[in-house]
Amino acid sequence: MLAVGCGSTRPGTDAAAVQTGIASYVADHLRDRPTASGEPYDPEALTAAHRSYPFGTIVRVTNLSNGRQVIVRINDRGPFVSGRIxxxxxxxxxxxxxxxxGLAQVRVEVLPRHP
Incomplete structure (x- = not known):
């Protein structure tokens, strides 16, 4: 008997789907430099870098100090500074x-893909 997929985690409860930590932003002088996905960095695009989320993942980022939110698409890898998510x-x-x-305490939530 093979017991594959018998975990108790329900959809939307994956610990990696919601993270809390420090956000930073990519410097303007990196404009047009290639990201890890191959896209040039555009400071005016709503994009982000994350260490493990697949490219194309859509996430909601909430600034925990002021409640402001933005939805971004993951197109790069990073941050590579300890403590930043x-x-x-x-x-x-x-x-x-x-x-x-330059930094903010944030919550990052993976949003479901729509067919």
């Missing part, structure tokens, strides 16, 4: 209200 584009950081500070 996501690097967002400058446009996303502006929408979240942390360009001035």
């Amino acid at each position: 996501i690097d967002v584009s400058r446009r996303a950081a502006d929408a979240l209200g942390f360009v001035q500070d």
